[in-house]
Amino acid sequence: MAKIIRKEKLAPAVTRMIVEAEHIARERKPGQFIILQVHDDGERIPLTIADADEAAGTITIIFQVVGRTTHMLDALEEGAEIAHLVGPLGQPTHIEKFGHVVCVGGGIGAAPLFPIAQGMRHAGNRLTVILGARNSNLLILEDDMRELADELMICTDDGSAGRKALVTEQLAECCKKNPPPDLVVAIGPPIMMKFCAETTRPFNVPTVVSLNTIMIDGTGMCGGCRVTVGGQTKFVCVDGPEFDGHQVDFDNMMRRLAAYRGDEQKDHDRCHLELQISEKEGA
Amino acid sequence: MSMDHKTPEDFQKEAVELHTEYMPRKDALSPRERLGIPPQEMPAQDPVARRANFNEVATGYSAEQAQVEALRCLQCKNRPCVEGCPVRIDIPGFIQAIADGDYAQAIAIIKRNSMLPAICGRVCPQETQCQEPCTVGKALKDSSKGVAIGRLERFVADWEREQNRIKPPEVAPETGKKVAVIGSGPASLTVAADVRRAGHTVTLMEAFHKPGGVLVYGIPEFRLPKSIVQVEIDTLKAMGVEIRTNFVVGRSRQLKDLLEQDGYDAVFVGTGAGLPKFMNIDGENLIGVFSANEYLTRVNLMKAYDRDNADTPVMRSHKVAVLGGGNVAMDAARTAVRLGAEKVTIVYRRTEKEMPARVEEVEHAKEEGIEFRLLQNAKRILGTDDGRVRSLECLLYELGEPDSSGRRRPVEIPDSEFELDVDTVIVAIGNDSNPLIQQTTPEMEFNRWGNIVVNEDGATSMQRVFAGGDIVLGAATVILAMGQGRQAAAAINRMLATA
Numbered sequence: 001m002a003k004i005i006r007k008e009k010l011a012p013a014v015t016r017m018i019v020e021a022e023h024i025a026r027e028r029k030p031g032q033f034i035i036l037q038v039h040d041d042g043e044r045i046p047l048t049i050a051d052a053d054e055a056a057g058t059i060t061i062i063f064q065v066v067g068r069t070t071h072m073l074d075a076l077e078e079g080a081e082i083a084h085l086v087g088p089l090g091q092p093t094h095i096e097k098f099g100h101v102v103c104v105g106g107g108i109g110a111a112p113l114f115p116i117a118q119g120m121r122h123a124g125n126r127l128t129v130i131l132g133a134r135n136s137n138l139l140i141l142e143d144d145m146r147e148l149a150d151e152l153m154i155c156t157d158d159g160s161a162g163r164k165a166l167v168t169e170q171l172a173e174c175c176k177k178n179p180p181p182d183l184v185v186a187i188g189p190p191i192m193m194k195f196c197a198e199t200t201r202p203f204n205v206p207t208v209v210s211l212n213t214i215m216i217d218g219t220g221m222c223g224g225c226r227v228t229v230g231g232q233t234k235f236v237c238v239d240g241p242e243f244d245g246h247q248v249d250f251d252n253m254m255r256r257l258a259a260y261r262g263d264e265q266k267d268h269d270r271c272h273l274e275l276q277i278s279e280k281e282g283a
Numbered sequence: 284m285s286m287d288h289k290t291p292e293d294f295q296k297e298a299v300e301l302h303t304e305y306m307p308r309k310d311a312l313s314p315r316e317r318l319g320i321p322p323q324e325m326p327a328q329d330p331v332a333r334r335a336n337f338n339e340v341a342t343g344y345s346a347e348q349a350q351v352e353a354l355r356c357l358q359c360k361n362r363p364c365v366e367g368c369p370v371r372i373d374i375p376g377f378i379q380a381i382a383d384g385d386y387a388q389a390i391a392i393i394k395r396n397s398m399l400p401a402i403c404g405r406v407c408p409q410e411t412q413c414q415e416p417c418t419v420g421k422a423l424k425d426s427s428k429g430v431a432i433g434r435l436e437r438f439v440a441d442w443e444r445e446q447n448r449i450k451p452p453e454v455a456p457e458t459g460k461k462v463a464v465i466g467s468g469p470a471s472l473t474v475a476a477d478v479r480r481a482g483h484t485v486t487l488m489e490a491f492h493k494p495g496g497v498l499v500y501g502i503p504e505f506r507l508p509k510s511i512v513q514v515e516i517d518t519l520k521a522m523g524v525e526i527r528t529n530f531v532v533g534r535s536r537q538l539k540d541l542l543e544q545d546g547y548d549a550v551f552v553g554t555g556a557g558l559p560k561f562m563n564i565d566g567e568n569l570i571g572v573f574s575a576n577e578y579l580t581r582v583n584l585m586k587a588y589d590r591d592n593a594d595t596p597v598m599r600s601h602k603v604a605v606l607g608g609g610n611v612a613m614d615a616a617r618t619a620v621r622l623g624a625e626k627v628t629i630v631y632r633r634t635e636k637e638m639p640a641r642v643e644e645v646e647h648a649k650e651e652g653i654e655f656r657l658l659q660n661a662k663r664i665l666g667t668d669d670g671r672v673r674s675l676e677c678l679l680y681e682l683g684e685p686d687s688s689g690r691r692r693p694v695e696i697p698d699s700e701f702e703l704d705v706d707t708v709i710v711a712i713g714n715d716s717n718p719l720i721q722q723t724t725p726e727m728e729f730n731r732w733g734n735i736v737v738n739e740d741g742a743t744s745m746q747r748v749f750a751g752g753d754i755v756l757g758a759a760t761v762i763l764a765m766g767q768g769r770q771a772a773a774a775i776n777r778m779l780a781t782a
Contacts, residue, residue, distance in 0.1 A: 023535050032534075037492060041586055043594035044492075068594060084492040086529035091722075216585065216595075219490050219531055220717050221500075221557035222577035228568055233561060238718055252568050255670035259570045260596045 002036075002085040005058055007078050010140045013065045014108060015074050016050070022057035024049070024087045030115035031093030031210065031242055034061065035218045037084040038072040044216055045069045046237075048112030049088060050141075062111035062140065089218040090241045093208075095119040099182035100126045102174050103149075104167050104196055106188020107133050110141045112210055113187045117148055120185070126150050128181070130170045132188070136161035167192060168199045175203040183208065186245060190254045197245030207245035211236050213257060227253050288650075291326035291342055298323060298347040305354050309382055314357050318419060322428050323352040325643070330650040334620050337504045337588055340647055341405070349438040353382040355419055356430045363416035364432060369766045372396045374413055374432055381435055387448065389439040398473045399765060401444060401511050404437025406502060406610075407762050408641050427642065444514055451521040455482035460779045463488060463547045465532045465720075468496025469761045470752030471553035472515060473768030474775070475524050478551075481776040485524045486547075490531040493584065496555055498761070500584040501576065503614050505621070506644070509583075533723035542747060549747045549775045552735060553768065556714035556753035562606065566664030567710070571598060571672030575607070575615040575711035582618050600707035603627045604675045606661050607711035608638035613648045615709045620651050627653045628703065632660035632680050632693040658682070658693065662700060664708055675703045714758045732757060741771030749775055 006018040024034060033048045045067075051060035065074045076082065093116045101120045105113040110131055121127045129149040133139040134157045142161075146152045153170045154162025163170070167188075174181055184207040186196035193209040200207045215225035218237045225236035228249035234240065305312065305320060326342045327333075333340055344352065356378040364374040373392050380389035393400045407413075413432045414420065420429025443449055460483045464471045467489040479485045493499055498512045520526065532538055532554075541547045559574030561567050578597070581587040585595035603619040605612050608631035619627045629648070631638060634657050638645060649655065658680040665674045679699035682691040716733035728736045728744035734757055735750040737743055743750050751767030753759055 023530075027535060027537075040492070041593065043585070084529050086490065086492070086531060086535070088534055089531065216577060216580050217491060217500075217557075219534075219557070219719055221559070222580055223559040223561070223574035224577045226561075226568060233563070233568060235558075238558075238722070249568075252670065256568065256570055259598070 001081040001083060003081050004076055004078050007076075010062065011138045014062065014138065014140055015065065016060060016062045017073075018053075018058050018060050019082060019085065020057060021059045021085055021087070024085070025052040025054045025057050025059050028052050028059065028088035029092035030095060030119040031112070032088035032090050033112070033212075033218075033241060034059070034085055034087030035089060035215070036061075036073070036082050036086075038069055038076070039083045042072070042083065043069045044084075044218070046089070046212060046215055046218060048210070048212070050111040050114055052115075062108065064108045086218070089237060091239070093119060093185075093242060095123050097124045100128065100179075101183045101185065102128045102130065102171065102181040104130045104171055104184065104186040104188070104192075105132070105141075105145075106167055106186075106192035107138055108140070109186075109188030109192070110145065113185065114141055114144060114148075116185055116187075116210075117145065121148055128174060129153070130155070130167050130174075131162075132156065132167035132170075132192070133161075134158065166195075168195045171196055171199050175200055175205055180205050182206070184245075185210075190250050190257065193245060193248075194250035194254075197248070197250075201246055208242050209245035209248060210241045211243060211248070211253065212241065213253065214259065227256075288329050289324070289326075290329070291345070294324060294326045294348060295345050297321075298345060298351050301351045302347040306350065309354055312354060317355055317357055318422055320351060320355050322355065323348045323431060323434070325431070325434055327647070330647075330652075333505070334651055337621055339508050340505050341643070343441055344434055344438045346438075349381055349435055350384070352431050352435060353378045356382070357418055359418050363418060364413040364430075367413040367416050368396075369412065369760075369762045370396045370769065372413075372436075377439065378430065378432070378435060381439060386439050386442045390443045393436060393439065397762075397765065398476050398769075399469060399515060399761070400436050401440035402469070402498060402507060402515070403762050403765070404433050404435075404440055405507050405511075406641075406760075407433055408760060409433035410642050412762070444511070449514065449518060451518050452476065452480050454480055454522055457484070458482040458779065460484065460548045461486070461546055462775060462779075463532075463541045463545075463550045464553065465538075465550065466490075466496055466553040466555055466752070466754075467494035467516075467526070468498060468553060468555050468752060468764065470764040470768035470771075471496065471551065472519065473765045474551045474553065474749075474751070474772045475519055476522065477769065477772030478775055479519070479522050479524050481779070483548075483776075483779060487519070487524055487526045488530045488532055489526065489528045491584065492528050494526050494528060496553075500580045501611065501614070503579065503583055503618055505617065506614065531719065533719045538720060538724045538748070539726060539745075548779060549749065551741075551768075551771055551775065552720060552743070552748065552750040552754060553752045553764070554717050554720055554754045556758045557717045558715040559710065560713050560715055561710055562661055562712065564661060564663045566666055566672070569664055569666040569672050570670050571600070571706055572664060572708045572710065573598075575605070575611045575709050576714070578615050578709050579611070579618060582622070588618075588622065597622065598707060600624045601626070602705040603707040603709060604661070604703055604705045605629050605709045605711055607631065607713070608633065608640060609711060609713070610640045610644055611713075612709075612711035613640045613644040615711050616653045617648055617651055619707070619709070620653065624707070628656055628705070629653060630656045630659050630661055630675070630677060630703075632658065633690065634658060634682065637690045656703075660693070660695065661708070665702070672706050672708055675705050675708055676700055677703055714753070716754055716757065720754070739770070740774035741767060742774060747778070
């Protein structure tokens with residue numbers, strides 16, 4: 001059981017929770033994730049750890065309300081308990097002084113990006129952060145990133161905040177500079193990561209992406225999270241979640257993520273009925 | 284109803300007649316008479332009915348059947364069955380107790396050597412262990428007609444549980460020593476019980492939200508009811524074993540920190556083999572290809588069989604191919620049938636004789652309408668434009684020269700490709716060792732396959748750390764894991780007694 005200490009809405013369908021998880025707070029490193037279940041037989045979903053407070057014994061999770069489980073999670077209030085929380089899982093980010101690191105966060109991807117950006121900054125890297133979202137309402141962690149980064153660039157699809165552009169346009173400009181960045185870390189929707197990797201490829205800038213796939217146990221047992229990287233099958237949970245973006249077969253990964261979409265849509269509708277959420281509020 | 288299926292009532296009627304005939308003279312029966320008693324078959328749910336439910340298939344002997352079967356035992360002086368048992372249960376002893384009607388004594392004899400008889404009686408491959416050298420089978424020139432030791436073991440274990448006679452073993456006075464047991468499958472359950480019995484404090488650490496390991500996520504309800512595993516867990520709790528779920532040693536806590544910071548005096552690693560192997564063929568990452576682990580875990584642990592109520596989905600498959608010939612392949616195929624697949628096919632590159640699955644599981648699978656394609660193997664998986672499984676391309680094989688395992692090596696027949704129309708492929712060709720402890724414990728020695736290297740006591744290269752079960756053996760059986768747990772627990776208890 002993990003008690004919810006604080007809950008706050010960051011955007012219409014994005015929630016931040018601070019949750020009691022003493023050993024995860026102590027052991028977690030940037031790049032790692034947790035798996036939670038809202039109730040005893042609930043689906044196991046992986047979520048990245050956005051932050052942790054070792055002294056308080058808490059971790060921060062930020063999630064977008066998209067499916068049945070995140071709906072039920074979002075319905076829990078402060079003081080309530082999440083039935084099961086396990087972690088930290090996955091290999092930590094490889095952090096060292098690379099020189100100039102560009103971190104690109106798309107939408108909710110800013111959450112897992114934050115501890116990595118923090119780690120990179122503390123390791124003495126020059127840090128550029130590019131945050132992108134569909135619109136200004138969906139932009140998260142802008143202030144935290146501004147405080148951390150040497151340079152922060154914001155772009156939205158509709159121009160409601162920062163530049164009206166895609167993150168890839170900003171990223172291309174960074175890569176064209178002389179010298180180009182030493183490392184790019186891109187986290188966000190698969191399609192964004194795919195195009196970030198395509199953007200940096202001609203410039204030969206090493207590009208790390210963090211994958212969030214369907215998984216059950218998160219310890220290597222089920223193999224549901226497998227992705228094709230450089231023509232080989234890798235497990236996101238034990239080999240990742242971070243991989244060389246230039247090697248990942250994103251098209252296969254995106255298709256695999258959609259494996260249960262039909263069921264999810266039905267679940268989503270059923271869940272709205274059960275939780276009596278109107279389509280407007282939930283969306 | 285299937286026409287040729289004998290009901291439990293049919294078996295019972297026959298058993299009562301035999302019981303009446305032989306029991307009054309049970310101690311005076313000649314070996315010849317004993318060999319003449321018909322082997323008692325295991326009653327089972329009707330094959331047609333059970334295709335649509337997850338209830339246990341084999342329903343267990345009646346008392347009369349058990350006693351008649353027990354009378355078939357010749358009580359050999361050389362006891363070949365005991366030699367065949369990995370944990371050396373006094374088999375003639377417990378069978379005699381059943382014949383005498385003293386079931387309490389029978390179960391007490393088994394429990395001297397085995398912690399989990401209700402489980403082993405169901406899942407042990409008896410035909411290659413205790414039953415294989417049975418004199419009765421040899422005399423009748425048919426090893427399948429040997430004394431049904433596993434069924435008798437199950438009978439007395441079930442009797443004990445159903446009579447609410449299970450008593451937690453006595454625990455010695457507290458020693459103040461602490462032992463961490465990592466994983467909660469058969470090896471770990473055994474260690475937890477044996478170490479706790481010696482009065483040490485035991486914490487069982489499980490990565491999943493429920494303890495039981497492969498017994499709960501892997502083996503399906505229709506072969507091993509979860510309530511039976513739960514009884515074993517409850518017994519451990521009653522003994523004072525602390526169970527810590529959602530705890531991944533290596534990640535939630537480093538193994539060495541358990542010893543150096545958390546005050547544990549010894550650690551047992553029983554994390555199992557869990558890292559599914561794939562075929563490394565084209566199309567293996569298409570939608571609709573699953574490891575058997577994933578498929579079974581969704582259905583068993585996450586309860587996806589209850590489609591209307593479970594949060595975890597499982598694919599709605601119509602035509603399923605299962606690759607492999609072990610128990611896990613049978614479990615996956617039979618699960619697919621129960622989830623409503625119209626056609627389920629096992630694809631195995633050797634013949635039925637080489638199949639590692641228990642004979643009973645293969646028979647049950649056939650009765651349930653599963654098609655067996657033997658001497659065939661998958662070559663690649665073909666997909667639709669949107670990345671879903673469309674078909675499985677297979678090759679025909681023939682048997683060549685024997686390989687290192689003594690089994691004749693299957694050799695592909697060139698240009699024999701053909702396509703099987705399927706929407707789901709389940710890969711059940713075994714597991715590699717789980718890399719988590721290896722990734723996070725550089726102090727520990729592993730072999731080239733990723734298995735922990737141990738000595739005869741189960742001691743690893745790390746001081747005060749022991750290991751057993753599939754993480755040491757590679758993918759093996761419940762009983763071997765339990766046997767290793769036994770040895771490691773004894774070594775831990777010896778070490779802590781002198782420390």
